[in-house]
Amino acid sequence: MTRDAAALSFVETGELDVERAAAWLARCRDVDDVRDVRDKARAIEIYQRARGASLAAQQDAAEIALRAERRLGELCVAVLTPGRKRSHDATVSLSDLGISKSQSSRWQKLAAIPESDFVAHVGRVRERGERLTTSGTITATSCAEHARAVALSQWNTPDDLARRMVELAELAPNACVLEPSAGTGAIVRAVREALRYAHVTAYELDPALLEDLREHAQVVHEGDFLAAPIPSRRYDASIQNSPYEGGLDGRFLERAMACAGVVVALLRTNALHGSDEREGQEGRYEQVWSKVSAGQWALTHLRYLRKRPQFESAAATQVGAKSDFVVVRLELAEDGFARRGTDVDWW
Numbered sequence: 001m002t003r004d005a006a007a008l009s010f011v012e013t014g015e016l017d018v019e020r021a022a023a024w025l026a027r028c029r030d031v032d033d034v035r036d037v038r039d040k041a042r043a044i045e046i047y048q049r050a051r052g053a054s055l056a057a058q059q060d061a062a063e064i065a066l067r068a069e070r071r072l073g074e075l076c077v078a079v080l081t082p083g084r085k086r087s088h089d090a091t092v093s094l095s096d097l098g099i100s101k102s103q104s105s106r107w108q109k110l111a112a113i114p115e116s117d118f119v120a121h122v123g124r125v126r127e128r129g130e131r132l133t134t135s136g137t138i139t140a141t142s143c144a145e146h147a148r149a150v151a152l153s154q155w156n157t158p159d160d161l162a163r164r165m166v167e168l169a170e171l172a173p174n175a176c177v178l179e180p181s182a183g184t185g186a187i188v189r190a191v192r193e194a195l196r197y198a199h200v201t202a203y204e205l206d207p208a209l210l211e212d213l214r215e216h217a218q219v220v221h222e223g224d225f226l227a228a229p230i231p232s233r234r235y236d237a238s239i240q241n242s243p244y245e246g247g248l249d250g251r252f253l254e255r256a257m258a259c260a261g262v263v264v265a266l267l268r269t270n271a272l273h274g275s276d277e278r279e280g281q282e283g284r285y286e287q288v289w290s291k292v293s294a295g296q297w298a299l300t301h302l303r304y305l306r307k308r309p310q311f312e313s314a315a316a317t318q319v320g321a322k323s324d325f326v327v328v329r330l331e332l333a334e335d336g337f338a339r340r341g342t343d344v345d346w347w
Contacts, residue, residue: 016044016060018067025071031097034075038068055129062132063122066110069134070118073111076104109138155311156183157241157266161327162190164347165239168301168329169264173197175236178260179217180225180252184209187239188216201235203228226251230258234332237262244268250284253330257288257297263330268323269304292330301329302344 021037028034045061048054076099099107113121118137125132157165165187171177174197179187182202191198202217203225204210213220221228226248238256242249242265249271256263271284291297305325327347 016041016057016064018060018063021064022067025067028071029075031072031075031099034068034071035098038065038072041065041068056126059126059132066118066122066132066134066137069107070110070113072099073104073107073109076108077111106134106138110134113137155241157186158309158311159186159190161266161305161309161347162186163194164303165264165266165327166190166194168303168327169237169239169262171195171198171237171262174199177201178235178238178240178256179203180238180240180256180259181243182209182213182217182220183241185213185216187241188213191239192216226255235260237264239264241266242271244271247284250287253284254287257291257330257332261332264327265330266309266325266327269326270323272326272328288330296333298331298333298340299328299342300331300340301327302342303327303347304344306346 021041025034025037041061041064045058045065048058048061076097110118121137122132125136130136169175169177173195175195176199177191177195179191179200179202182188182204183206185202188200188202191200199219200217201219201221202213203221203223204213205222205224207222210220210222238260240252240256240263242252242256244267249265249267253263253265253267253271256265272289292299303326305327308323309325
């Protein structure tokens with residue numbers, strides 16, 4: 001079947017078949033063929049809107065065009081992967097494909113949207129009787145992803161910062177390490193890279209992240225670390241980027257101090273001094289810093305970050321922090337522990 005025939009088999013001015021289009025696009029590996037479908041679907045949508053065709057028909061054409069752009073985004077990622085070449089050994093570029101950088105960027109953003117989120121967005125737009133557009137789809141799903149990230153406190157630690165936090169823990173190669181809010185696993189990976197024989201236990205609320213975590217941590221718990229029982233034996237260390245919405249930073253620190261002998265944590269600077277008291281709850285001083293004042297724990301290291309972190313969000317994009325951050329190292333004061341000052345520096 002020729003390219004035009006393949007495209008027009010499910011893109012017709014009289015009848016559009018979204019289901020067949022989706023199946024065909026999922027199989028197609030040729031950029032030109034997919035772009036041909038996208039261009040025809042967009043043209044049909046414009047024509048139908050101009051002649052006053054039903055909204056459902058316009059939305060069918062728009063959905064096919066969006067699905068074609070999602071597929072183009074996937075193909076852009078595939079062909080632009082370093083080392084990927086054409087048969088004549090010339091490196092593939094966007095100009096070879098007739099795709100601009102702005103098109104590639106938009107289409108890759110569409111491709112990054114999970115299918116379930118894309119389908120849910122299309123359904124909502126159809127129900128509201130609105131137009132389906134590329135920019136609207138990217139914006140709506142990004143906002144939903146952002147809201148989900150906030151709800152789960154998914155501000156994932158940059159890799160370089162995770163490595164420095166592991167170094168600050170000063171652990172033996174076979175240490176038992178706790179990561180109570182593992183996210184996408186930057187700290188877990190940094191532990192395994194630095195400590196070859198380390199045993200890592202991770203907690204994570206988001207079930208979508210568990211499979212990747214299991215590749216690096218020996219034990220992965222799906223659920224809330226704050227609801228987990230205190231272990232009978234302390235971990236050597238807890239290394240964490242503590243959630244902070246709703247005063248969670250103090251609660252996570254307090255719980256980690258009950259579970260490990262050393263705690264290295266990334267915190268907003270206001271966690272050092274803000275009370276953050278909630279009704280029926282103690283503030284951060286009572287939860288954490290009073291134990292340092294009483295000599296039960298030592299604040300051995302305090303590292304101010306000179307620049308605010310660029311967190312990896314759940315949508316695999318970087319999000320600049322809106323607060324100043326520090327890394328603290330807390331150590332349990334055992335019998336005979338000689339109290340010493342805090343080593344303060346800037347990273």
